Amino acid sequence: MQTDALIINLNATQVKEMFLYVGEKVRENKPLLTKIDSAIGDGDHGIGMSIGFTKAEENLKEKEFTTINEVIKTVGMSMMTSMGGASGVIFGTMFIGGVKGLEPHEKLNLPILAEIFEKSLEAIKVRGKASLGDKTMIDAFEPAVERLKQCSDNNKSLLEGLKNAEEGADKGVELSKEYIAKFGRAKSLGERAIGHQDAGATSVWIIFKSMREWVEGLSKHA
Amino acid sequence: MKKVINNPSDVVEETIEGFLAAYNHSFRKVENVNGITRRNLKDKVGVVIGGGSGHEPLFMGFAGDGLADGVTIGNVFAAPSPNNVQSVAQAVDSGKGVLFVYGNYMGDILNFDMAAELLEMEGIESRTVLVRDDVASAPMERYEDRRGIAGDVFVFKIAGGAAEQGLDLESVAKVTQKASDQTFSIGVALNPGTMPDSGESTFTLADDEIEFGMGIHGEPGVERTKMMTADELTERLMERLLDESKIDSGEEVSVLVNGLGSTTLMELFIVNRKVAQILEDKSITIHDMDVNSYCTTQEMGGLSITLLKLDSELKELYDAPANSPYYKK
Structure with missing residues (x-):
């Protein structure tokens, strides 16, 4: 029997399978995201994310991949080119930003994942000019990235890292309820946006949660 | 809400196909993206406009002679993607560069700016002018936050x-x-539009209520109140508009009374009648009046009033010939 700790890396095909699963979960959550976004945003976040991951699935299934860079880039480019809106650029950058300029890797392990998402976070901040507490996806992404880095520094397994990232994102989503929005339609609501979680942050949580679920499933069946 | 559509995910492409079926002689599709250009592109600066779809006849209806050369459109109420913007800009560029003109929304800025960076790497120069006409969307101190609505047309x-x-x-x-x-510009909302995909209303408003200053995607306005007569409503809108714009007696304007989708031309003319009276009373010269539904949000009810303050330079350009399927001068 293998333990969690033995799942230390994923090959490109596994990363592809993982993101196909993530896409499935994001699409399943379209009604939830729509409901959250309708409360304070323009209500199209669920639709946009669903369009983006549908395109990603189409493009991922079309090809066999040898590097994890290509898989992640494909996910990001699919989102960037199909979604439009602020979400298309921001969530596209969540994937493209991290692999831009990264040397090719055949395997994904926790240190590489932490490195990729750390670069993505920086790229998103530059692009969107937002920071933690602005009621955006960064409210979930930044704590998730922090947790990934901590776990990586402590030589934790990929699964352990993802569990922690999911928890960080979840807490971030909760905290986003207390923030006043600095961007988008919610901005014009001022204090009326308080009490509502950010839809983009919720998507980040769903992405980490489903990555964790997929890797956990792999551990169990290994 | 009943909608005459097929698969909701096909609405944008099918809208373009239908537009081109009607106006194929003047426009062509830009390959692989949701965008069109004029067929007879000239050796001049290319003007590219665009934004989310769902606001027809904006934006495609404003490509033509003396108007836009290319139009890039996104999914319903969502900005076009960077590669969409980039492809349309490439298609219209004659070597003299491209001007992007669009409403001030975060999503549009992110996508157009990214496209501008990609174009720069290819040696295509671009400039951007944002439309921020909606005076109710933010106070003058936060002019940067003002959104673009029907004033797009004048710009x-x-x-x-x-x-x-x-x-x-x-x-x-x-x-x-x-x-x-x-x-x-300033608008008033009477009824919501609905999203073609989900069938959801863009906002909720009681049957006997209206909201001043509400945005075209249901962004909250400045005041929700009981329904009133056309004259009362127009007076309220004009008071705020003249106050915010500082347009005063002796000055000259072009006017657009724009319907948001389901408000009838009859109602718009009744409003326009009052707009004309108010401007005349204030000795503001009316150069031109346009009453139309150019910038809509599906079947949203309501209207906006736009004033373009003219000087001699703007007046000459305003009067220059223009010809598109939905706008002629």
Whole structure:
């Protein structure tokens, strides 16, 4: 029997399978995201994310991949080119930003994942000019990235890292309820946006949660 | 809400197909993206407009002679993607650069800016003019936050006119920016539109209520109140609009009374009648009045009033010939 700790890396095909699963979960959550976004945003976040991951699935299934860079880039480019809106650029950058300029890797392990998402976070901040507490996806992404880095520094397994990232994102989503929005339609609501979680942050949580679920499933069946 | 559509995920492509079926002689599709260009592109600065779809006849209806050369459109109420913007800009560029003109929304800025960076790497120069006409969307101190609504039309007109004159990119951008700075709108919402995908309303409003200043995607306005007569409503809108724009007696304006989708032309003319009376009372010269539903949000009910304050330069460009399926001068 293998333990969690033995799942230390994923090959490109596994990363592809993982993101196909993530896409499935994001699409399943379209009604939830729509409901959250309708409360304070323009209500199209669920639709946009669903369009983006549908395109990603189409493009991922079309090809066999040898590097994890290509898989992640494909996910990001699919989102960037199909979604439009602020979400298309921001969530596209969540994937493209991290692999831009990264040397090719055949395997994904926790240190590489932490490195990729750390670069993505920086790229998103530059692009969107937002920071933690602005009621955006960064409210979930930044704590998730922090947790990934901590776990990586402590030589934790990929699964352990993802569990922690999911928890960080979840807490971030909760905290986003207390923030006043600095961007988008919610901005014009001022204090009326308080009490509502950010839809983009919720998507980040769903992405980490489903990555964790997929890797956990792999551990169990290994 | 009943909608005459097929698969909701096909609405944008099918809208373009239908538009091109009608106007194929003048426009062509840009390959692989949701965008169109004029067929007879000239050796001049290219004007590219765009934004989310669902606001027809904006934006496609404003491509033509003396107007836009290319139009890039996104999913319903969502900005077009960077590669969409980039492809349309590439298609219209004659080597003299491209001017982007669009409403001030975060999503549009992110996508157009990214496209501008990609174009720069290919050696295509671009400039951007944002339309921020909605005076109710933010106070003057936060002018940067003001959104673009029906005033788009006047700014597109000036940009198209300037480009047609053969001015260089810098000059076209400069006068278009001036037009944007001198365009002021305010709207009132009566009923929501619905999203073609989900069938959800863009906002909720009681049957006997209206909301002043509500945005075209249901962004919250400045005051929710009981329904009133056309004259009362127009007086309220004009008071705020003249106050915010500082347009005063002796000055000259072009006016657009724009329906948001389901408000009838009959109602819009009744409003326009009052707008004309108010402007005459204030000794503000009316250069031109346009009553139409150019910038809509599906079957949203309500209207906006736009004033473009004219000087001699803007007036000349405003009067220059223009011809598109939905706008003629």
